[in-house]
Structure formats: structure tokens, C-alpha cells
Amino acid sequence: MQCINVMHCIGGLRLQQVIAEIDGRIQRLNLPDERISVWPGLVWGRFDEPLTPAFWVSQAWMAEPDNAMRYQLGKTLEEEVVYCLLGAHGAPAEIGLAASRRVCSFLRARPEWKPNSTELERLLRDPLVVNGRARAVRYRFAAQRARYLADTLKALAEADFDCLGDVALRDALRQLPGIGPKTASWIVRNWRASDHVAILDVHIVRACAAIGIFPTGAQPARRYLDLEQRFLAFCDATHSRASAMDAVMWSTMRSLSRPLLQQLIDHAAQFTQRAQGEQSGNKPCPDQMTPAMMVQAPVAVQ
Numbered sequence: 001m002q003c004i005n006v007m008h009c010i011g012g013l014r015l016q017q018v019i020a021e022i023d024g025r026i027q028r029l030n031l032p033d034e035r036i037s038v039w040p041g042l043v044w045g046r047f048d049e050p051l052t053p054a055f056w057v058s059q060a061w062m063a064e065p066d067n068a069m070r071y072q073l074g075k076t077l078e079e080e081v082v083y084c085l086l087g088a089h090g091a092p093a094e095i096g097l098a099a100s101r102r103v104c105s106f107l108r109a110r111p112e113w114k115p116n117s118t119e120l121e122r123l124l125r126d127p128l129v130v131n132g133r134a135r136a137v138r139y140r141f142a143a144q145r146a147r148y149l150a151d152t153l154k155a156l157a158e159a160d161f162d163c164l165g166d167v168a169l170r171d172a173l174r175q176l177p178g179i180g181p182k183t184a185s186w187i188v189r190n191w192r193a194s195d196h197v198a199i200l201d202v203h204i205v206r207a208c209a210a211i212g213i214f215p216t217g218a219q220p221a222r223r224y225l226d227l228e229q230r231f232l233a234f235c236d237a238t239h240s241r242a243s244a245m246d247a248v249m250w251s252t253m254r255s256l257s258r259p260l261l262q263q264l265i266d267h268a269a270q271f272t273q274r275a276q277g278e279q280s281g282n283k284p285c286p287d288q289m290t291p292a293m294m295v296q297a298p299v300a301v302q
Contacts, residue, residue, distance in 0.1 A: 004105050013032070013203075013251060014033045014034070015030055015032065015033065016030070016031040016032070016044075016046065016054065016060070017029070017030050017031070017032070017199035018031065018047050018058045018062075020058075020061075021063060025272075029042060029057075029058060029061050031047060031054050031057065031058065033106060034046045034052075034054065038053050038234065038238060039233075040214060040239060042211065042212050042213070045268070047212075048267070049074035050264045050267075051093040051207065051210050051211055051212065051264050051265065051267075051268040052268060052269070053211055053234070054247060056207070056211075056240075056248070056249060057238045057239075057240050057245075059111050059248045059252065060240045060241065060245040060247075060248045061240070061244075063244050063247065064241055064244040065219050069195050070271075071189060071190040071191075071247065071295075072179065072191060073097075074100075074104060075104075075189075077156065077161060077162070077187075077191055077223055078107070078153060078156050078157075079100075079104045079107070079147075079283055080187050080190055080191045081152060081153070081156065081179075082100050082103050082104055082107070082153075083096070083097070083100040083104075083169055083190075084148065084183050084186045084187045084190065085145065085148060085152065085178055085179060085183060086100045086103065086124075086145055086149070087100060088137070088139060088178075088180075088182070088183045088186075089125075089182070089183075090141060090143055090189070090199075091139070091140065091141065093254075094130050095130055095137060095139060095140075098128040098130045099123075099124055099128060099139045101125075102126075102128070102201070102205055103120065103123055103124070103149070105261075106119075106123055106225045110136040111262060112223070113153075113184075114154075115149070115150040115151075115153040115154050115157075116150055116226075117143075117146045117147045117149075117150040117151075118146075119142055120145075120146035120149050120150055120229060121142050121147075124139045124141075124142035124145065124146055124181055125138070125139070125142045144178075147176065147178075148177040148178025148179075150179055150242065151176070151177040151178075151298070152176045152179065153177065153208055155176050159172075161173075165235075166188050166192055166194040166197060167196050167197065168256050169188050169192075169217075170184045170185055170188045170197050171184075173188070180224075181186055181200075181201050181220075181224040181225070182199055182200055182220065182224070183202060183206045184197075185197040185200070186199045187245050189246065193243050194242075194243060195235070195241050195242040197228065197242075197245050198228045198230060198231045198246055199246050199250070200220040200224060200293055201250065202232065202248045203249060203254050204231070204246060204249050204250060204253070205218055205220060205227075206253055206261070207249040207253050208227075208230070208231060208234075208249075209251075210264075210265045211268060213230055213231060213234050214227055214230060214231075229244075231246075255289055262281070287299070
């Protein structure tokens, strides 16, 4: 996918226009001037400057059509729970995926099987071949996660979760063994492509802290719902789908080395300080933005 940035001047403000080829069609996204605030203290920045709000909004916009139907890892809600519970905190993504595929294959082959931790633990303890590596690896939390998974699968079989709304489903899943707010949100986002929850893992927290959505040192373990509301408010203010924003932040941040990430964070902080300084002078203030200058829905060009 390729994109370019075009600047249009409107009454002293520069409207950013992102032009990209998405699904074989040329589409455009209009973004406000880089100096305009998303909310007080948070400026849009340029879309071609990494880690700025405009960067994340444009990335999420371009990823949305491609990712909308690709969040699901499992074929049923039970399988989605397997993937997210086994891929939760402490399990590298690739190892969690390998373990989950093994368990889901076992479940599909035995539809009448009654969950028990002994059999699940055996499945998790057997060495896994990850990404075709010759040396097999082992799942670290076999006994603990086997117990959680057995009890959770039993609970899923005894209740109807499909009738619940997204947030209510997340809250219900949080009551099951081994499932906290992040894992529950991950299940709901994946299974329903939900924009009403957020998966606040370390990569999302770093991205949001880097641009000021979250305070420095934010701790989801203590303030998950509060931080989630901040993230969802950012998505709402920028007319972005939370599911796409979450996914693109995660995939981008986890691919960056620590040294490069620190350089980008430092650069983003310098830009924010400079933009805020300009905004305090004789530059147009956010209140002077007209609705036409705010984020518009993507417009396809035939």
C-alpha cells in the first residue's frame, strides 16, 4: 500500500490530505492542520511523522478495510477464548498461537469431550514447533493455564453469551478463571470486531503514553477502565475505529527495536512542544476549526 501527503491551505490553516490506494481504489482522508489540537495539550501533528495522532489515524484508516474481518483467531467463541487465554500475559505471541492451534485441533476432533485440566495440561506440556524451528519450545504456564482453560470451557458450555452486548460480554468473560480485562477485551474485539473495548497491552500503552493520550507510567492493571475510556475518547475524537487503531498500534509498536522506539518517542515529544508553542502565539486555535476542516469519512475515487 502506498500513500502520499497533500497540503491544502484554507485561511492560514493547512488541511492535510492523505491519498492511498486501498483495495485497488484511490481513496482520500482529510486531516486537520498539524498544529490543531485533538483536545487540549494533544496536537494532531503530521501524518508522515511517526507516533503523532495524525500518523496513527492515517494508519488505522488504511488498515481498516484489510483488517475488519481478520481479527478472529478461532472458528467459535470457545476457540477464540482458547487463543486469547493461552496468548495472554507472559506467553510470546508465536508460542501462544502454536499452543492454541494444538488445543483447538484437539477440541474439533472430539466435539463430545468434557473439559478436564489433566488432558489440557498434557497438550500444553508437549513440545511445540514454532515457526518451523527445528528446536521445539515449551509452553511456560501449562498447569496453571490448563486449569483456567478447563473451568472456562465448562462455563462457556453452560451459559449463553451470544445475547450479550460487547461491553456486557467483556464483563461476563472477566468473571471466568484466568481472564482479566485485557484478555476479555481481546476476546470481544477479535470475535466481534468491537469498537467498544480496547486491548491495553504494553505496546498500546507505550504508543498512547508517547503522544500524551495516557499519562507517563500509566498502569492498566490498576486503572484499566479509566485508560480504556481515554483510548476510546481519542478514537471518537479522531473518527477512528477503535478496533483498527488498537490493531495497528500493536503491530507497529511490537516491530520497533527499543533504540528506534526511544528515538521516535523523543522526536514526537519535541514536535509536540514546538507545535504547542506555535499554537500559543498568533496561530489559529482549535475553536476556529470549521466542521469541514475536521476528519472526514474516507471518500473513494473511481
